Amino acid sequence: MKKIAVRNLRLCTKDCLCLYVCPSGATDTEDSVIDVTKCIGCGACSDACPSGAISLVPVEYPPQQEKGDAVMSAMTHAAEGKAREERAALDAASAAGKPGLSRLLRAIARSSRLSAEDIMREAGYMLPQSGRALSLVQELLDSPPGEGFPSDAASYIIHAIDCNDGGYARRESGSRRYRCSRCLTEFEASHGEDPACPMCGAKGTDLELI
Numbered sequence: 001m002k003k004i005a006v007r008n009l010r011l012c013t014k015d016c017l018c019l020y021v022c023p024s025g026a027t028d029t030e031d032s033v034i035d036v037t038k039c040i041g042c043g044a045c046s047d048a049c050p051s052g053a054i055s056l057v058p059v060e061y062p063p064q065q066e067k068g069d070a071v072m073s074a075m076t077h078a079a080e081g082k083a084r085e086e087r088a089a090l091d092a093a094s095a096a097g098k099p100g101l102s103r104l105l106r107a108i109a110r111s112s113r114l115s116a117e118d119i120m121r122e123a124g125y126m127l128p129q130s131g132r133a134l135s136l137v138q139e140l141l142d143s144p145p146g147e148g149f150p151s152d153a154a155s156y157i158i159h160a161i162d163c164n165d166g167g168y169a170r171r172e173s174g175s176r177r178y179r180c181s182r183c184l185t186e187f188e189a190s191h192g193e194d195p196a197c198p199m200c201g202a203k204g205t206d207l208e209l210i
């Protein structure tokens with residue numbers, strides 16, 4: 001299987017050992033991106049890199065294998081089990097009474113949700129769930145791009161997105177959760193209130209509904 005080198009710029013410390021060992025000059029680029037048209041996949045750069053910043057990846061990946069009915073059924077069953085665990089943990093958190101215990105139960109609920117999401121992604125489903133996805137689908141629903149736009153499916157997705165992430169908490173408390181793109185602070189604001197980041201004061205498009 002033919003491979004090429006790719007560099008993770010976050011790990012690269014720019015000591016340039018890869019430049020010295022590369023026989024084709026593929027690493028000697030102005031923009032730090034390995035030139036895939038020159039790379040012969042010898043792996044010398046990857047072996048020399050002290051930071052583990054270079055990996056060899058296949059030029060072409062094999063086609064995705066279809067999952068059989070038995071596997072899909074088992075995955076759906078597992079995801080449903082995780083969803084039940086999440087619901088039970090959230091119910092217990094609401095009734096817990098003690099803040100510490102409530103936080104622990106919400107963490108367990110979150111863990112169950114992440115497991116269920118992983119299983120569903122592995123099963124081939126896309127899970128739109130951020131505030132931005134919600135806005136996009138709502139815009140498409142308000143102004144359909146053409147005849148045949150699946151409005152029923154869009155309405156369902158909007159409902160499903162609201163059930164994701166902070167959806168339970170939002171419905172319970174009437175609040176919404178935001179992430180500030182400037183300082184990455186996450187915070188809650190009441191529904192209908194003009195939200196502002198409590199750390200840096202950012203507003204509007206600097207805030208993402210999560």
Ligand code: SF4
Pocket residue numbers: 007011012013014015016017018019048049050051052053054
């Ligand atoms: S050898 Fe590794 S750390 Fe050094 S410049 Fe090349 S990729 Fe970056």
Ligand code: SF4
Pocket residue numbers: 004005021022023024025026027034038039040041042043044045046
């Ligand atoms: S795999 Fe070989 S040819 Fe490709 S960038 Fe690394 S050293 Fe150069």
